[in-house]
Amino acid sequence: MASPQEILNDLKNVNYPGYSRDIVSFGMVRDVEVGTDVVTVTLAPGGAREEAIATIRADVEKRVAALTGIARVEVVVEAPPPPRHREPPRRADIPGVRNIIAVASGKGGVGKSTVAVNLALALKAKGRSVGLLDADVYGPSVPLLLGIVESTAGSDGDRIQPMHAHGLAAISLGLFISRGQPVIWRGPMINKLLTQFFRDVDWGELDYLVLDLPPGTGDAQLTIAQQAPLAGGVIVTTPQDVALLDVERGIQMFNQVGAPVLGVVENMSYHVCTSCGHRSEIFGHGGGARMAAKSDIPFLGEIPLARRIRETSDDGVPIVVAAPDGDHAKAFAALATRVEEQLEKRGHAALPMIH
Ligand SMILES: Nc1ncnc2c1ncn2[C@@H]1O[C@H](COP(=O)(O)OP(=O)(O)O)[C@@H](O)[C@H]1O
Ligand SMILES: [Mg+2]
Known part of the structure; x- marks a missing residue:
């Protein structure tokens, strides 16, 4: 059985779509949990777009299943943080x-x-x-x-x-x-x-x-x-x-x-x-x-x-x-x-x- 650390290491092979950098070094992988018949990977999406998240999710599922032989891989995507505004976003319109x-x-x-x-x-x-x-x-x-x-x-x-x-x-x-x-x-x-x-x-x-x-x-x-x-x-x-x-x-x-x-x-x-x-x-x-x-x-x-x-x-x-x-x-x-x-x-x- 693969350990969470081994799985994490293996996830360094999953690149962020369009980048040569991987999702682990991007800090996207929050948690890896290994149960008896399920592996749960928690991802923090940051500002990633939906299509990117879908691609990453599929890649993670494939890699973890191949590494562990466990068919049930659950990928949990944390809710994205609310957009950061340093100031309330409401600014007065410029008349005209x-x-x-x-x-x-x-x-x-x-x-x-x-x-x-x-x-x-x-x-x-x-x-x-x-x-x-x-x-x-x-x-x-x-x-x-x-x-x-x-x-x-x-x-x-x-x-x-x-x-x-x-x-x-x-x-x-x-x-x-x-x-x-x-x-x-x-x-x-x-x-x-x-x-x-x-x-x-x-x-x-x-x-x-x-x-x-x-x-x-x-x-x-x-x-x-x-x-x-x-x-x-x-x-x-x-x-x-x-x-x-x-x-x-x-x-x-x-x-x-x-x-x-x-x-x-x-x-x-x-x-x-x-x-x-x-x-x-x-x-x-x-x-x-x-x-x-x-x-x-x-x-x-x-x-x-x-x-x-x-x-x-x-x-x-x-x-x-x-x-x-x-x-x-x-x-x-x-x-x-x-x-x-x-x-x-x-x-x-x-x-x-x-x-
Ligand atoms: N498409 C272009 N073809 C030729 N020269 C250009 C072109 N775009 C900008 N330049 C020239 O490049 C220099 C820098 O352009 P500028 O618009 O002042 O850049 P920035 O505002 O980004 O500093 C200027 O001398 C400008 O005339
Ligand atoms: Mg200028």
């Missing part, structure tokens, strides 16, 4: 704003702002009214991307007026924080400013407010994401950055604030030669799609690596506006469509007004 979409990435330089700005413009091109809130205090680039050289944001009585560019209403936290300030002082101030931005900015009627989060998925980003009632999150990655863990952390961050993950977009995915049209996959593309499938979240599409995308951004006229009929703009239009599809699936239909 229908859907807030946060754009996040595991690290900087993956094109998060480029995607946020062009996604906002692609939604705008579909006839929606869109605002952009640049919450990336470490590298506020939205004003530059939109060609806003000087802040025209001002207050009007007790309301803050956003800036306007290319038909978007936009505001950047970076413009309100002096550059010289040490980052350590910024935290509380950022939160205060954000609360004010959500509450006091005169956004008007918006179908979407796109939030460009600071890079990373740590506490700072979580705190920001927590301040707004998000309709969903978009995670930006690149083929070089295809780290499942990064995306998982992004998913966890959105889970913690109770926001659905709308999906992953792979930026700088492939390169199309401007002279010969040859498509090359410099970094080996497709990782984003695989990763999305593994993490069981939607894949929202891929944006090519293209000099024109960078140049138009540097010029302050992003590609969706600079070349609205080009292939790059089409890639962003497809992204916007998938984002709207995902929102709709989650009951956040834009029900856009016709502007």
